Amino acid sequence: MALKTSLGGRVRNTSLPKSHSLLPLLEAVVNGLQAIDTRFSEDVSGGRLKVTIEREGQGEFDFGPAGPGRVALRPITGFQIEDNGVGFTTENMTSFETLDSEFKADIGGRGVGRLLWLKTFDRVSVRSTYQDDDGEIQSRAFKFSVEGEVEHGEALERLAEPGTVVVLDGFKNAFQQSARKSGEAIAREIFEHCIWYFLRPGGAPQITVVDDEAISLNTMMDEFAFSELPRSTVEVKGVKFDMVSLRLKSSAPVPKLYWCAANRVVLEENLAGKIPGLFGRLKDEDSTEFTYVCYLSSDFLDTFVRSDRTDFDITERLAGTPLEDDLTMEDIRTAVLREAERLLAGPLGAARAEGKERVSDFVSQRAPRYRPVFARMESRGFTVDPTLRDSDLEIVLHRALRTIEDETLVEGQAVFAEVGSVPIEDYKERLDNYIETITEINQSDLAAYVSRRRVVLDLLRKLVKSNDSGGYSREDAIHSLLIPMRVDSNDIGPDASNLWIIDERLAFHEYLASDKTLRSMPVIGSDSTKEPDVLALRRAPVLVSEGPNPPLASIVVVEIKRPMRNDASGDKNPIDQTLEYVKLVRSGGVKTATGRPIPSTPEPPAFCYIVADLTQTMIAKCENANLQKTEDGMGFFGYNGPAKAYIEVMSFDRLVNSATQRNRAFFDKLGLPSS
Numbered sequence: 001m002a003l004k005t006s007l008g009g010r011v012r013n014t015s016l017p018k019s020h021s022l023l024p025l026l027e028a029v030v031n032g033l034q035a036i037d038t039r040f041s042e043d044v045s046g047g048r049l050k051v052t053i054e055r056e057g058q059g060e061f062d063f064g065p066a067g068p069g070r071v072a073l074r075p076i077t078g079f080q081i082e083d084n085g086v087g088f089t090t091e092n093m094t095s096f097e098t099l100d101s102e103f104k105a106d107i108g109g110r111g112v113g114r115l116l117w118l119k120t121f122d123r124v125s126v127r128s129t130y131q132d133d134d135g136e137i138q139s140r141a142f143k144f145s146v147e148g149e150v151e152h153g154e155a156l157e158r159l160a161e162p163g164t165v166v167v168l169d170g171f172k173n174a175f176q177q178s179a180r181k182s183g184e185a186i187a188r189e190i191f192e193h194c195i196w197y198f199l200r201p202g203g204a205p206q207i208t209v210v211d212d213e214a215i216s217l218n219t220m221m222d223e224f225a226f227s228e229l230p231r232s233t234v235e236v237k238g239v240k241f242d243m244v245s246l247r248l249k250s251s252a253p254v255p256k257l258y259w260c261a262a263n264r265v266v267l268e269e270n271l272a273g274k275i276p277g278l279f280g281r282l283k284d285e286d287s288t289e290f291t292y293v294c295y296l297s298s299d300f301l302d303t304f305v306r307s308d309r310t311d312f313d314i315t316e317r318l319a320g321t322p323l324e325d326d327l328t329m330e331d332i333r334t335a336v337l338r339e340a341e342r343l344l345a346g347p348l349g350a351a352r353a354e355g356k357e358r359v360s361d362f363v364s365q366r367a368p369r370y371r372p373v374f375a376r377m378e379s380r381g382f383t384v385d386p387t388l389r390d391s392d393l394e395i396v397l398h399r400a401l402r403t404i405e406d407e408t409l410v411e412g413q414a415v416f417a418e419v420g421s422v423p424i425e426d427y428k429e430r431l432d433n434y435i436e437t438i439t440e441i442n443q444s445d446l447a448a449y450v451s452r453r454r455v456v457l458d459l460l461r462k463l464v465k466s467n468d469s470g471g472y473s474r475e476d477a478i479h480s481l482l483i484p485m486r487v488d489s490n491d492i493g494p495d496a497s498n499l500w501i502i503d504e505r506l507a508f509h510e511y512l513a514s515d516k517t518l519r520s521m522p523v524i525g526s527d528s529t530k531e532p533d534v535l536a537l538r539r540a541p542v543l544v545s546e547g548p549n550p551p552l553a554s555i556v557v558v559e560i561k562r563p564m565r566n567d568a569s570g571d572k573n574p575i576d577q578t579l580e581y582v583k584l585v586r587s588g589g590v591k592t593a594t595g596r597p598i599p600s601t602p603e604p605p606a607f608c609y610i611v612a613d614l615t616q617t618m619i620a621k622c623e624n625a626n627l628q629k630t631e632d633g634m635g636f637f638g639y640n641g642p643a644k645a646y647i648e649v650m651s652f653d654r655l656v657n658s659a660t661q662r663n664r665a666f667f668d669k670l671g672l673p674s675s
Helices: 006-010 024-042 090-097 113-120 173-178 183-193 195-198 218-223 299-304 331-342 343-366 368-379 390-417 424-463 476-483 573-588 616-624 652-670
Strands: 048-055 076-083 119-129 137-145 149-153 163-172 208-210 214-216 223-227 232-238 239-249 256-261 264-270 289-297 511-514 532-537 552-560 606-613 637-639 646-650
Touching: 006 113, 024 048, 024 076, 024 113, 024 163, 024 183, 048 183, 113 119, 113 137, 113 163, 163 173, 183 195, 183 208, 183 214, 183 218, 183 652, 195 218, 195 239, 195 289, 214 218, 218 239, 232 331, 239 299, 239 331, 239 646, 256 299, 289 331, 299 424, 331 343, 343 368, 343 390, 368 390, 368 424, 424 476, 424 652, 476 552, 532 573, 532 652, 552 573, 573 606, 573 616, 573 646, 616 652, 646 652
Parallel strands: 048 208, 256 289, 552 606, 606 646
Antiparallel strands: 048 076, 076 163, 119 137, 119 163, 137 149, 208 214, 223 239, 232 239, 239 289, 256 264, 511 532, 532 552, 637 646
C-alpha cells in the first residue's frame, strides 16, 4: 500500500530557528549555483546568478529615529533568484515533486530545501527554460504553496537561454523581523554561506545582489581576504577532513572555524582563546594585521549534517572512555586546532610574546600579587590578549590563579592521603611540587595584601588633598576608609579595617567599635550617648594573668577631624573629647564579649590618637595640654599623668607618611612606588 504524505504537515514539522531566517534564500542560491555547475561543467566563468530583494512599495520599517547617514528601509516581502544554469529539466522537476528526494544526494542534497521555502514564505513561483533530451529548448512554469502544493501553468515568457527564475514571496513576519535588513548585510551572508564556491579551483560564477544598487559578491572576495594559507588535511580516527585556511582583512576581528557540508557553511565557531595566542587579529611578517578563519569539510560532515543544515548529528563529546571508532565534535576540533596552530606558528609566537610582555608590565606596575605564580601560569600554556583592558586582565589573571589554587587543593588531598601507605620516595616529587606551589600561592596572597595597603594609602592621600574648588573631604569619608562606620568587631572581619595606618597594634583587640554610642557597646556598662570615632579594648595576655578572664590591658581611642578644620575649641577640642571617653569607659565597668565581668584594673592605661591637621586652634590646644612637637614638626605627643593616658596628635600628612615609611620595605620588595 502506498503511503500518502501531507505537505502541510511536513512543513509544520520542519524545524527552522529564527536565527536562520535567510536559510531558505541561501538554499535557493545554492540550487542555482549547482544548476550553473551542471550546465557549464568545470568552466563556470559564463555563469550568472542574481538575487533581487523585493520590498514593500509603501511604508517604512521602523529602525529607530532617523539620523545623519541613516536610511529607513522598507520591509522585505520576498526575493527573486535568477540563474542561467541547466534549468528545471524533467529529472529536476520529478525530484522537486518528490519529498526527501535523493536526486542530488551525491552533492549533499537532502530534498528538504523547498520545505524551508514554505516555512518562511507564503508562496513560491518558478519559471524555467531548459534543453530536453532531444536538444530542444523547452519552458515550464509552476506555483508552489502549502494550500495548492505544485500547480503547473503555461510558461508565458521563455527565457533567452536555459535558466531558472525563482520568486519567494510573502516573507512571514516572524522570520522577516529576525532576518538581516540591508542589501549589504544580506549579500555578506550569502557570500559567507557560499564562500566554498569562491575558494574552489575555478572559482564561482558571477553573483550579484540587487537592492537599491547592485553588489557583486565576486569583488567582495577581494575585499574580504588577503590570501590563502596552505591547504591541509587532518585525519581523525581514520576519517579525513579538509581545511581551507584564510587570512582575512582586519575588518573581520574574530577568528572563526566554519563547519561546512555540501559546499555550504552549517556552523560557525569562535576560535578566540582556543589556541594559545589566538584572541583576535594577528600580524604577519610584514606587521600587517589579519584575522584567521578556517573552512572545514569532509564526506563525514556531508553524511551527518541535519536535514535543515543548521547543525550536525555528531556528539559533542563522550563521557567516560569512548570507543576507538567513536568520532565526536571535540575530536575533530582538537585536530583542527592543532593543525591551525602549526600553520600560524610565526604570528602566534609573536602574539604570545606580546601577551607575555603585556602581563609582565601589568604585574610589575599594577598587580604584583601574581608575580610569584606567573611562571607556573606560563608553564600551563597561559596566554592573554595583549589588547585587554587592565580591569579585564585582572579578571583573567585572578581566574587563572583560582584554577591553580583549586588544582593544588585537590593535589594536596591526594598527596597527604598517601602518607604512611607508600614509601616516601614514591611520592616525594609530588610532595615537593605541592609544597612549592603552596609557597608561591602564599607569596601571592601576601603580595595582594601589601598591594592593597598601597592602594589604600593612595586613596587616603587623595582624600586629604583639596579639591578643584578648594574644599576638603568630609571626615566621614576618611573615617570610612580607615574602618566602616556604625559597626563593631562583631559585624566585620579582620580585613575590613585599615586602622594599621594609625597603629599596627589595633589589629589585636578584645573589642572594637566604630562610630557607636558608649551605651550601645555590649562590653561597656555606660549609659552615655557619646560616640567615639573609634574605641578599642585590649586585655592582658593569658600567660601573664590568672583565671579565665584576664584584666583589661589598655583602652585605645581614635578621634578623626576633617582636614584643615580650624575650630578645635570648647566642646570641639579633640584632646578633651578623647580623655572624656577614657574616663567614661573606666567608670562604666567592662565586660567580655560574652557578658562576663573583666576584673577591675586600677585605671588601665589609655592611648589617645587624634588625626587632625595642625591648624592654629589645634596647635594652641596641643601646647595647652603640654604636648611636645614631633621631630618632623607634623604632630604632637605626650603623657597626661592625671589621666594616665598617652596622647598623640598627628596631621594627615604625618599619618600618610608614617604609614608609608612603615610599609616601604614591602612596597620596594614588590616593586611598588612608595610615594
